[in-house]
Amino acid sequence: MEPIIELLNQTKEWFDPSLEGIFDDSNKDFITAKASMYSLCSGGKRVRPCFMYVVGRMLNCDMDDVLVFARSLEMIHTYSLIHDDLPCMDNDDLRRGKPTCHKVYGDNFATLAGDCLLNRAAELVLKLVMKKPQYAYAAYKMFQCSGIDGMLGGQDLDLSSAGHKISSEVLHELHTRKTGALLECAICTPVYLLDGDSSTEILRVLTNLSKNIGLAFQIKDDILDLTADEETLGKTAGKDLRDDKPTYATVFGVERAKLMLEAELDSAYANLDSIDYYGFDSKELRLIVDYVANRDR
Amino acid sequence: MEPIIELLNQTKEWFDPSLEGIFDDSNKDFITAKASMYSLCSGGKRVRPCFMYVVGRMLNCDMDDVLVFARSLEMIHTYSLIHDDLPCMDNDDLRRGKPTCHKVYGDNFATLAGDCLLNRAAELVLKLVMKKPQYAYAAYKMFQCSGIDGMLGGQDLDLSSAGHKISSEVLHELHTRKTGALLECAICTPVYLLDGDSSTEILRVLTNLSKNIGLAFQIKDDILDLTADEETLGKTAGKDLRDDKPTYATVFGVERAKLMLEAELDSAYANLDSIDYYGFDSKELRLIVDYVANRDR
Numbered sequence: 001m002e003p004i005i006e007l008l009n010q011t012k013e014w015f016d017p018s019l020e021g022i023f024d025d026s027n028k029d030f031i032t033a034k035a036s037m038y039s040l041c042s043g044g045k046r047v048r049p050c051f052m053y054v055v056g057r058m059l060n061c062d063m064d065d066v067l068v069f070a071r072s073l074e075m076i077h078t079y080s081l082i083h084d085d086l087p088c089m090d091n092d093d094l095r096r097g098k099p100t101c102h103k104v105y106g107d108n109f110a111t112l113a114g115d116c117l118l119n120r121a122a123e124l125v126l127k128l129v130m131k132k133p134q135y136a137y138a139a140y141k142m143f144q145c146s147g148i149d150g151m152l153g154g155q156d157l158d159l160s161s162a163g164h165k166i167s168s169e170v171l172h173e174l175h176t177r178k179t180g181a182l183l184e185c186a187i188c189t190p191v192y193l194l195d196g197d198s199s200t201e202i203l204r205v206l207t208n209l210s211k212n213i214g215l216a217f218q219i220k221d222d223i224l225d226l227t228a229d230e231e232t233l234g235k236t237a238g239k240d241l242r243d244d245k246p247t248y249a250t251v252f253g254v255e256r257a258k259l260m261l262e263a264e265l266d267s268a269y270a271n272l273d274s275i276d277y278y279g280f281d282s283k284e285l286r287l288i289v290d291y292v293a294n295r296d297r
Numbered sequence: 298m299e300p301i302i303e304l305l306n307q308t309k310e311w312f313d314p315s316l317e318g319i320f321d322d323s324n325k326d327f328i329t330a331k332a333s334m335y336s337l338c339s340g341g342k343r344v345r346p347c348f349m350y351v352v353g354r355m356l357n358c359d360m361d362d363v364l365v366f367a368r369s370l371e372m373i374h375t376y377s378l379i380h381d382d383l384p385c386m387d388n389d390d391l392r393r394g395k396p397t398c399h400k401v402y403g404d405n406f407a408t409l410a411g412d413c414l415l416n417r418a419a420e421l422v423l424k425l426v427m428k429k430p431q432y433a434y435a436a437y438k439m440f441q442c443s444g445i446d447g448m449l450g451g452q453d454l455d456l457s458s459a460g461h462k463i464s465s466e467v468l469h470e471l472h473t474r475k476t477g478a479l480l481e482c483a484i485c486t487p488v489y490l491l492d493g494d495s496s497t498e499i500l501r502v503l504t505n506l507s508k509n510i511g512l513a514f515q516i517k518d519d520i521l522d523l524t525a526d527e528e529t530l531g532k533t534a535g536k537d538l539r540d541d542k543p544t545y546a547t548v549f550g551v552e553r554a555k556l557m558l559e560a561e562l563d564s565a566y567a568n569l570d571s572i573d574y575y576g577f578d579s580k581e582l583r584l585i586v587d588y589v590a591n592r593d594r
Binding site for chain 2: 023026027030031032033079080083086087088089106107108109111112114115116118119120122123126127129130133136137139140143144146147148149152153155156157159160
């Protein structure tokens with residue numbers, strides 16, 4: 001088995017059972033709760049939990065506490081997908097090959113399910129903060145990453161720029177926020193759990209690494225959409241171009257996008273070396289970067 | 298001026314300027330932020346902030362801290378209205394005589410604005426909890442009240458029961474959750490800020506009082522809809538009956554609903570007496586109960 005697949009499977013074994021406890025006997029029969037669980041358990045790769053799992057173990061964190069944050073972050077990610085798929089947003093009927101939340105439960109309950117997941121994410125971390133007040137900073141940073149200064153700001157830029165030509169700066173800002181903010185949260189949260197603040201050297205390296213990985217992944221995605229054949233890609237190729245969607249490959253051209261990808265990957269490997277230099281084992285993070293560098297679909 | 302109007306005006310003087318600080322220069326120009334502020338500043342009566350203001354002063358709380366919670370709670374209330382008004386939910390074009398958020402900013406940005414307000418409410422209270430960890434319980438209770446165990450559960454019941462006959466138990470559960478939970482939060486939060494837990498006698502009395510006020514207000518509303526003439530009511534009378542909406546007046550009949558209203562008001566006044574007995578001044582809370590008892594529109 002590919003090492004990255006093994007790592008993702010290991011994450012699922014650690015992470016997925018924790019989803020059972022999100023609703024209890026007093027509320028699990030509400031349609032809203034069922035719709036929430038439907039989307040949470042619809043075959044996500046658990047990329048964000050995987051980052052938290054890897055960094056949490058690398059830093060020797062209390063993994064039960066990391067799990068609470070990983071669960072809340074995945075709930076936030078899932079709520080954003082549910083609302084993004086709504087007819088008034090991207091209007092997607094399928095996600096990961098399954099009907100989207102609103103196709104199964106209706107637009108009204110899908111709206112409530114998204115709200116419920118965001119709200120419950122706050123409940124779950126606050127319950128932990130009550131016991132361990134030193135985690136208040138990590139909890140705050142998580143909601144900062146998912147809010148207007150992070151993910152929601154990126155979604156706003158995405159909606160605002162639909163059908164317009166956008167500058168490379170806006171494109172960059174859009175991706176840094178829309179997907180980058182939650183990845184950064186996943187990678188940096190374990191540091192906050194250890195220190196209760198943001199003053200360490202390792203935090204700086206991990207923050208930079210998270211930006212490298214997020215951007216490299218997106219640029220690669222955009223290049224593949226333009227250059228891969230459909231059989232390799234496993235989905236419709238050239239879709240971005242036909243949709244007139246600004247991407248790294250369409251805004252900068254494939255050649256320049258490839259150079260940008262190389263630069264992000266070089267920087268990622270340099271940051272991995274720094275992690276080793278600071279005395280931590282970057283082995284599993286390296287697997288992730290290797291995967292982003294080598295994937296062809 | 299009527300004393301209740303004076304109290305609401307006083308609340309607004311205390312509360313409304315704090316809304317300025319919700320977004321800052323780095324994010325206030327996002328359409329999502331503008332849509333959020335549009336709904337936050339669209340003429341709400343500030344009922345929940347008023348409850349927090351009254352109880353906070355009665356208990357001699359730090360009113361700056363109460364203000365943070367009042368603002369977050371009003372943001373949560375506002376997000377629920379924005380999403381409730383969406384075409385896929387209640388499909389309302391007007392609220393308080395002004396176009397609803399999605400009529401002005403579109404369904405997509407209204408969805409994001411609701412998400413943004415809920416998320417930002419979490420950010421604001423967590424920022425305070427970082428400085429004052431003893432407030433973690435109050436913050437947790439707030440999101441419990443707005444989640445599936447409170448308001449969202451009530452919205453779920455409301456959607457689930459549309460077009461069905463519902464039992465008096467479900468009707469009661471629906472209102473206790475849908476509007477009661479945030480009122481309870483408004484009245485009880487100042488107690489949590491003082492004590493950091495929920496063990497006091499005054500909390501029991503205030504919790505009961507909040508239920509009395511919430512139910513009395515709703516029952517009165519339902520009775521007025523059936524019995525008041527349109528000129529007095531200032532809106533279309535008999536709407537609930539025509540919409541086949543289950544209300545206290547339609548499910549129990551007007552006479553029995555009037556008896557239930559009396560019972561809630563009697564209990565409210567008894568709880569006000571208890572507050573005085575415990576050495577606090579219930580004067581302003583009494584104004585609110587008097588208003589609910591005597592209003593004819």
